[in-house]
Amino acid sequence: xxxxxxxxxxxxxxxxxxxxxxxxxxxxxxxxxxxxxxxxxxxxxxxxxxxxxxxxxxxxxxxxxxxxxxxxxxxxxxxxxxxxxxxxxxxxxxxxxxxxxxxxxxxxxxxxxxxxxxxxxxxxxxxxxxxxxxxxxxxxxxxxxxxxxxxxxxxxxxxxxxxxxxxxxxxxxxxxxxxxxxxxxxxxxxxxxxxxxxxxxxxxxxxxxxxxxxxxxxxxxxxxxxxxxxxxxxxxxxxxxxxxxxxxxxxxxxxxxxxxxxxxxxxxxxxxxxxxxxxxxxxxxxxxxxxxxxxxxxxxxxxxxxxxx
Amino acid sequence: xxxxxxxxxxxxxxxxxxxxxxxxxxxxxxxxxxxxxxxxxxxxxxxxxxxxxxxxxxxxxxxxxxxxxxxxxxxxxxxxxxxxxxxxxxxxxxxxxxxxxxxxxxxxxxxxxxxxxxxxxxxxxxxxxxxxxxxxxxxxxxxxxxxxxxxxxxxxxxxxxxxxxxxxxxxxxxxxxxxxxxxxxxxxxxxxxxxxxxxxxxxxxxxxxxxxxxxxxxxxxxxxxxxxxxxxxxxxxxxxxxxxxxxxxxxxxxxxxxxxxxxxxxxxxxxxxxxxxxxxxxxxxxxxxxxxxxxxxxxxxxxxxxxxxxxxxxxxxxxxxxxxxxxxxxxxxxxxxxxxxxxxxxxxxxxxxxxxxxxxxxxxxxxxxxxxxxxxxxxxxxxxxxxxxxxxxxxxxxxxxxxxxxxxxxxxxxxxxxxxxxxxxxxxxxxxxxxxxxxxxxxxxxxxxxxxxxxxxxxxxxxxxxxxxxxxxxxxxxxxxxxxxxxxxxxxxxxxx
Numbered sequence: 001x002x003x004x005x006x007x008x009x010x011x012x013x014x015x016x017x018x019x020x021x022x023x024x025x026x027x028x029x030x031x032x033x034x035x036x037x038x039x040x041x042x043x044x045x046x047x048x049x050x051x052x053x054x055x056x057x058x059x060x061x062x063x064x065x066x067x068x069x070x071x072x073x074x075x076x077x078x079x080x081x082x083x084x085x086x087x088x089x090x091x092x093x094x095x096x097x098x099x100x101x102x103x104x105x106x107x108x109x110x111x112x113x114x115x116x117x118x119x120x121x122x123x124x125x126x127x128x129x130x131x132x133x134x135x136x137x138x139x140x141x142x143x144x145x146x147x148x149x150x151x152x153x154x155x156x157x158x159x160x161x162x163x164x165x166x167x168x169x170x171x172x173x174x175x176x177x178x179x180x181x182x183x184x185x186x187x188x189x190x191x192x193x194x195x196x197x198x199x200x201x202x203x204x205x206x207x208x209x210x211x212x213x214x215x216x217x218x219x220x221x222x223x224x225x226x227x228x229x230x231x232x233x234x235x236x237x238x239x240x241x242x243x244x245x246x247x248x249x250x251x252x253x254x255x256x257x258x259x260x261x262x263x264x265x266x267x268x269x270x271x272x273x274x275x276x277x278x279x280x281x282x283x284x285x286x287x288x289x290x291x292x293x294x295x296x297x298x299x300x301x302x303x304x305x306x307x308x309x
Numbered sequence: 310x311x312x313x314x315x316x317x318x319x320x321x322x323x324x325x326x327x328x329x330x331x332x333x334x335x336x337x338x339x340x341x342x343x344x345x346x347x348x349x350x351x352x353x354x355x356x357x358x359x360x361x362x363x364x365x366x367x368x369x370x371x372x373x374x375x376x377x378x379x380x381x382x383x384x385x386x387x388x389x390x391x392x393x394x395x396x397x398x399x400x401x402x403x404x405x406x407x408x409x410x411x412x413x414x415x416x417x418x419x420x421x422x423x424x425x426x427x428x429x430x431x432x433x434x435x436x437x438x439x440x441x442x443x444x445x446x447x448x449x450x451x452x453x454x455x456x457x458x459x460x461x462x463x464x465x466x467x468x469x470x471x472x473x474x475x476x477x478x479x480x481x482x483x484x485x486x487x488x489x490x491x492x493x494x495x496x497x498x499x500x501x502x503x504x505x506x507x508x509x510x511x512x513x514x515x516x517x518x519x520x521x522x523x524x525x526x527x528x529x530x531x532x533x534x535x536x537x538x539x540x541x542x543x544x545x546x547x548x549x550x551x552x553x554x555x556x557x558x559x560x561x562x563x564x565x566x567x568x569x570x571x572x573x574x575x576x577x578x579x580x581x582x583x584x585x586x587x588x589x590x591x592x593x594x595x596x597x598x599x600x601x602x603x604x605x606x607x608x609x610x611x612x613x614x615x616x617x618x619x620x621x622x623x624x625x626x627x628x629x630x631x632x633x634x635x636x637x638x639x640x641x642x643x644x645x646x647x648x649x650x651x652x653x654x655x656x657x658x659x660x661x662x663x664x665x666x667x668x669x670x671x672x673x674x675x676x677x678x679x680x681x682x683x684x685x686x687x688x689x690x691x692x693x694x695x696x697x698x699x700x701x702x703x704x705x706x707x708x709x710x711x712x713x714x715x716x717x718x719x720x721x722x723x724x725x726x727x728x729x730x731x732x733x734x735x736x737x738x739x740x741x742x743x744x745x746x747x748x749x750x751x752x753x754x755x756x757x758x759x760x761x762x763x764x765x766x767x768x769x770x771x772x773x774x775x776x777x778x779x780x781x782x783x784x785x786x787x788x789x790x791x792x793x794x795x796x797x798x799x800x801x802x803x804x805x806x
Contacts, residue, residue: 175677177668184654184665191651194613195665195719196637254656 006248007260025277042162043217050213058253066125068233071218076138076228093215100211104204170258187254312375320369347524362386392465398457407432407445435463455486548794556771564589567758573619578605594773602782611643642720646731652716655705660686689718710741
């Protein structure tokens with residue numbers, strides 16, 4: 001109980017919001033809009049999973065939005081040339097992993113601070129893409145839509161894939177040795193090194209994994225729309241980091257769980273539709289999300305101060 | 310005769326259960342250099358911290374120029390003219406010399422006007438007073454260590470310090486820089502400043518000090534004029550104590566040579582030409598003063614700072630150890646010195662701490678098997694008598710001695726052939742200490758080769774089958790296990806007698 005107090009309190013908040021909606025705005029609970037909402041948030045969940053690993057490893061990656069755009073556009077261009085869908089997906093993941101490897105090399109190899117490195121790659125990828133595309137959208141062939149399935153089964157597949165990935169990663173972080181390495185390196189890299197681990201390698205691979213997940217998320221996004229906007233993914237890094245922080249992952253590394261991140265993302269994702277159904281102006285969305293993030297950080301701060309004493 | 314500048318009577322101070330000072334008498338006159346001498350842990354640092362106001366004594370009196378002062382705070386000590394020059398000067402590297410001096414000496418609000426010319430002139434004047442040739446406009450970053458110390462001394466002078474404390478100021482200086490520092494110290498003495506001079510180097514004390522006080526086990530054992538004492542007598546004062554603890558007998562019959570070093574060195578960590586042999590079933594004690602290169606040697610053996618000279622042989626095979634991973638795979642285990650920082654991860658449960666170094670061995674394939682982890686943890690909790698609520702207790706909730714056992718268990722789980730222990734009983738209470746001693750002895754009896762680094766002289770003498778003494782980054786002597794404290798201390802201090 002105390003061990004997962006942080007996650008449980010976010011879950012409690014989520015239940016409160018859902019209960020309030022059930023009472024005051026039962027219209028929120030319509031299957032089709034909910035499925036659409038879940039489908040829209042599925043790529044964010046995938047990126048948030050990667051971000052959770054990066055932050056547990058005591059790093060940060062703010063370039064994911066730009067990576068997402070590069071992967072999306074690349075996937076779109078490949079698909080436009082009649083590449084088989086499975087190959088397009090693999091290519092998106094591969095390109096993402098490559099971009100992650102560039103971050104990882106700079107951060108783990110040259111020991112540069114991740115905030116600066118990923119700020120640089122964020123701007124570089126974004127601007128390179130703009131230069132290359134001149135703002136032009138990529139039109140996608142019809143067969144890519146919903147991965148060639150009907151709309152509703154396509155939506156179900158995307159949502160199920162994101163949740164399955166979350167569940168698999170959540171289990172792996174606890175049950176696979178590599179997961180524990182990430183926690184150990186994020187808690188104390190020097191102690192991990194003295195225990196025979198290779199902190200730099202762990203950090204590098206975490207960034208590669210982050211990139212691969214971003215590529216997967218891009219593919220999941222491309223499958224949802226008829227064309228690819230080269231500006232897609234703008235602000236994605238903030239959404240992912242917000243979900244991770246609200247979900248109780250310590251920004252100082254080493255602490256947090258993926259199911260906490262899941263609950264955190266659900267809470268943030270509910271804000272916008274909840275406002276609509278409660279007839280509150282949509283302008284409040286960002287302010288309320290900001291307040292939730294602030295509340296989470298303050299709660300963490302108070303709790304750490306208490307345990308330190 | 311005027312009242313002494315500083316007079317300490319029966320000063321006592323405890324930290325938790327550990328008594329750091331138990332009755333220290335000390336006095337300092339104007340225009341005198343008074344050296345303070347003692348082994349590691351004799352209480353020198355605590356004494357200094359009381360004089361600079363960082364710690365409050367539990368009992369005893371502090372008298373400054375005839376007036377008893379109660380409750381000396383750092384600010385009050387500063388105001389009363391007490392300045393301390395530490396081994397590592399605490400200056401701002403990106404500010405200039407003049408700015409650094411100005412920051413220390415200019416009182417007033419944060420919004421006051423800065424008098425640049427005045428600030429510069431003061432720096433020139435103060436540095437000139439001690440004969441230091443340092444331009445005031447250079448950034449401190451560009452200065453050498455001794456130059457930074459001179460800037461500190463200039464600050465102390467500018468603050469009108471009457472008492473200057475120097476804590477091992479020469480530990481990182483070259484011969485030439487030492488001479489410069491000595492002449493500055495003599496200059497201070499000339500100007501009526503009282504200097505408390507702490508050093509491990511006896512030759513410095515004889516060259517510089519007027520009087521010397523020896524601390525041992527938190528007590529002052531004697532004060533003497535330097536002209537009336539010789540080195541042998543000083544060493545005798547430092548070590549002359551009875552064994553207060555019972556150590557388990559070293560009954561082991563050493564087996565094959567496990568570790569053999571020939572002229573091993575590493576430029577980066579200042580270790581050079583170390584040769585030694587450690588046999589299976591043997592506890593090889595590594596003695597020396599802080600900074601003698603013992604931890605650095607351990608780090609070489611564990612691949613943290615790989616050797617760049619000499620030969621390392623493990624169980625008869627010559628090899629290079631380039632990373633901790635490689636060291637582990639070869640059967641070397643290193644229980645590091647700073648337990649709270651590197652030995653255990655305080656946030657993690659006991660069980661995870663214990664299996665941290667052996668994931669590959671217990672977990673066949675990639676999956677963690679919690680059952681295997683738990684049973685391994687339970688085995689070691691029982692075997693080493695770790696007092697904890699269970700394998701899931703966070704390591705941070707354990708006492709120091711039990712944390713040390715967790716750290717030890719992590720490395721025993723790797724089934725090493727060579728176990729390196731770095732200060733295994735530092736900050737551990739007496740009961741846990743003797744438990745750890747018994748465990749180490751038992752491990753040796755079971756055939757492990759143990760390299761024991763300790764600054765606790767009785768521990769080295771009581772535990773070791775043989776004792777290597779290091780000084781200045783190299784091995785200066787290898788003594789039999791029944792060597793006396795005097796012989797070890799002489800070698801550590803560099804006295805050939």
